[in-house]
Amino acid sequence: MYDVVVIGAGISGAATAWELARAGVKVAILDRWGPAAMASGWTLAGVRQSGRHPAELPLARAAVAQWEGLAEELGAPTHYRREGNLRLARTPEEVPVIQALAEAQAALGLDITYLPDNAAIRAVCPAIGPSALAATYCASDGHADPYATVAAFIEAAKRHGAETRFGEQVLAIEESAGRVTAVRSDKGLLPCGAVVLCAGVLGNELLAPLGLGVPLDIHMVTVLRSVPVEKVLAPVIGVANADCAGRQEADGRFRATSGVEPWHGAMETSPRPAVHPRAETIGGVVSRFAAAVPAFADAPIESFWAGLIDLTPDTLPVMDRAPIEGLVIGMGFSGHGFCLGPVTGRILAALARGEAPDQPIEPFRLARFNGGAVRGEGVTLHG
Numbered sequence: 001m002y003d004v005v006v007i008g009a010g011i012s013g014a015a016t017a018w019e020l021a022r023a024g025v026k027v028a029i030l031d032r033w034g035p036a037a038m039a040s041g042w043t044l045a046g047v048r049q050s051g052r053h054p055a056e057l058p059l060a061r062a063a064v065a066q067w068e069g070l071a072e073e074l075g076a077p078t079h080y081r082r083e084g085n086l087r088l089a090r091t092p093e094e095v096p097v098i099q100a101l102a103e104a105q106a107a108l109g110l111d112i113t114y115l116p117d118n119a120a121i122r123a124v125c126p127a128i129g130p131s132a133l134a135a136t137y138c139a140s141d142g143h144a145d146p147y148a149t150v151a152a153f154i155e156a157a158k159r160h161g162a163e164t165r166f167g168e169q170v171l172a173i174e175e176s177a178g179r180v181t182a183v184r185s186d187k188g189l190l191p192c193g194a195v196v197l198c199a200g201v202l203g204n205e206l207l208a209p210l211g212l213g214v215p216l217d218i219h220m221v222t223v224l225r226s227v228p229v230e231k232v233l234a235p236v237i238g239v240a241n242a243d244c245a246g247r248q249e250a251d252g253r254f255r256a257t258s259g260v261e262p263w264h265g266a267m268e269t270s271p272r273p274a275v276h277p278r279a280e281t282i283g284g285v286v287s288r289f290a291a292a293v294p295a296f297a298d299a300p301i302e303s304f305w306a307g308l309i310d311l312t313p314d315t316l317p318v319m320d321r322a323p324i325e326g327l328v329i330g331m332g333f334s335g336h337g338f339c340l341g342p343v344t345g346r347i348l349a350a351l352a353r354g355e356a357p358d359q360p361i362e363p364f365r366l367a368r369f370n371g372g373a374v375r376g377e378g379v380t381l382h383g
């Protein structure tokens, strides 16, 4: 019998399991494939406060504060670098957009600077090409290594007694008389007092039989990764219309992404989940990111993939207790849940323990979506 079963070993589940384990909770974390098998491995892994929805900004700021000492707390590297974030305007039309973003975010208390021309941008980051006309710059943003970070959370959770069950697929969340009783996996039944559901884009497969759901619009983002090349780029690069982004990893590999595009609907599930990008989009990533950072054009590409993005209607996550006692949901991070990971873990662990989270979660309630707070019609609660 576990106190809590965490479903999903992406950054949200891994951080939650660590928080629970170090609080002395008997916890198991299950993943159908293994750590960082989906979004938390596919990600760009920017750790950014800039460009955040005002409701999410307090969480992002709290997360960034924790990222600084996270590797030490976890006892393993995250390769976190606080090297800033530049968001570029590349057309005259985008300049006022970027300027307004700088003003709005500064008004929310974020330390963000407006860089009004190419010279000012290149003074911060000489690797930027001549097409950038203006930018926002947030020096306290950064990036980290997603696999290393998730592994660090998992290993730290294990040291505190968490049980890891990887290669095990959860088939159902069992309930009786309106409360969670167990998790049923392809390996058997795991009785438990609470469940934290962090199964990303697949989470609704487990919520639907309970008459619950988080409204998700699944999109995809294409990612290209180069071999290690000379390090020229410190900040993470974004653009005003979000049609590309990128960074250079600690070992010199560029990781560049497309914008969000419709998912073609296919995902391989063996041996690991894989979504294949469209050829045209790969070309778009090359041309757009190389225009922003010319050194990228020469970098030999080592690998490419696509990742699925779980967009909620308001692009804010759900972090809440479900209307079934003992069930906590952490889903719908809408393409920006990596940065939030450490704070997500604190929030979901507190909810699973019946405590008040240390961050405001009103904007992340399930009840904000019609039908999300109540069970769907026709669903039988007791069999």
Ligand SMILES: Cc1cc2nc3c(=O)[nH]c(=O)nc-3n(C[C@H](O)[C@H](O)[C@H](O)COP(=O)(O)OP(=O)(O)OC[C@H]3O[C@@H](n4cnc5c(N)ncnc54)[C@H](O)[C@@H]3O)c2cc1C
Residues within 6 Å of the ligand: 007, 008, 009, 010, 011, 012, 013, 014, 030, 031, 032, 033, 034, 035, 036, 037, 038, 039, 040, 041, 042, 043, 044, 045, 046, 047, 048, 168, 169, 170, 171, 198, 199, 200, 201, 202, 203, 206, 221, 222, 223, 257, 306, 307, 308, 309, 330, 331, 333, 334, 335, 336, 337, 338, 339, 340
């Ligand atoms: C291309 C791309 C770029 C991104 N860039 C950024 C960025 O720069 N900054 C940022 O903050 N965020 C970014 N994000 C978003 C961020 O990566 C995600 O929001 C975050 O990783 C979500 O983590 P998670 O743990 O909630 O979900 P996931 O990492 O998707 O984890 C869900 C886990 O659940 C497991 N699972 C699913 N179903 C079952 C089941 N039935 N049984 C057992 N296990 C199951 C899966 O195997 C998976 O490991 C990006 C995402 C993508 C795809």
